Amino acid sequence: MSDNNATFVCQVSVAWGEMDALAHVNNVAYFRYFETARIAFFEKYYPLEQLYRAGCGPVISENQARYKRAVTYPDTLSISVSVSKVHSDRFTLEYEIFSDNQQAVTTTGSSVAVMFDFRQQRKADMPEDLYKLLKNIQQIEP
Template identity: 50%
Template sequence: MPNLLEGYPIVTEIPVAWGEMDALNHVNNVVYFRYFETARLDYFAGIGLMEEMQATQTGPVLSETSSRYRRPVTYPDKLLVGSRISELTGDSFVMEYKIVSQQQGAVTTSGTAKVVMFNFKQQKRASLSPSLVEKMVSMQPELAEFAVTTD
């Protein structure tokens, strides 16, 4: 299964809870956005984004998100959620997610999220800091080509 998440530098393990199932006996579609959120926060922890937000009052705001459901997930199961950056600009980035069911040994869901950096004190968009971009590139060297747009 690890090869299903190749290229995803952060992998979050999430157990499926009984209460996440709906009347059709599979995980409700809304729950996947919580899974994505958990994976996103793990990625943010990996680059120190939340600590930087505390110091600078500049942090991430979710601009848009989407999900593609491929296979139903049921309880009991453990999911592996891979997260990575697929696009990087001066003030935003797009994250990609891939969810793999351990029970099925297959990809069940994929998704994206556009995240915009926002200065909460000034109430306006803000640039990604060079240190965050550097940490993203260290986790995903292929992002180096985008890093020049963040100056």
Template identity: 35%
Template sequence: MTERFILDVPVRWSDMDAYGHVNNARFLTLYEEARVAMFFVGARKHGLGSFEEGIVIARHEIDYLRPVDFGDPVRIEMWVSELRTASFTVSYELFDDGVLASRAQSVCVPYNLGAGHPRRLSEAEKDFLKPYFSDGGS
């Protein structure tokens, strides 16, 4: 069974729109907080700091399944649904009060910020990602 990286992310008042729901664009912020926790904090716990040197997003895709209201934190579950030589796709599910509210994917590209260009995944990075890899998504 594939591991999922799971994080509870608080919903802030500033995430809300005029209708009293989390603004569609703020879903990206919630997903970003979970992704940063996985690739910076989670990877660092495994002795891996290279993701902190640069990852850029090549693509985002979001499906909104139901509105999310202000209140308790949302739970975001993440896994890697595609693993390539120089990119990987992170898939997400966002749960509000235990109910699936959104699905998303981000294509992530390791990036050498100093040189200003994409780079290949290192073997250590691939080893970190492999337990989270599932081409079936769940």
């Protein structure tokens, strides 16, 4: 992995079905990799089921990816997740995908998640414990 001291890293195996006609992983698969890492991050640090049962939770308002190197099947990818920005109603997660085969970072990206009240159909403030957790994680990262 690169010198990024990530808060969280998960591994994903590249599936044959993620390949496209140009013989590399299709660009949309990377957003699924980000999603997989994001969900695993929350399962470890702050399971979201209780928030969702209460009618609120984070929704993705923005995704971005930068493709640096093509990835092909078979490969194992290590996806790091770090917290870069935390506001009272939203936060930003940064991703870095590292290929075992290439021993290099292939993709970087980010997601902005906004807290949303599903019952009232509007933006909401983040629960204080989640806000503090994300701020703490952000502060311990380089």
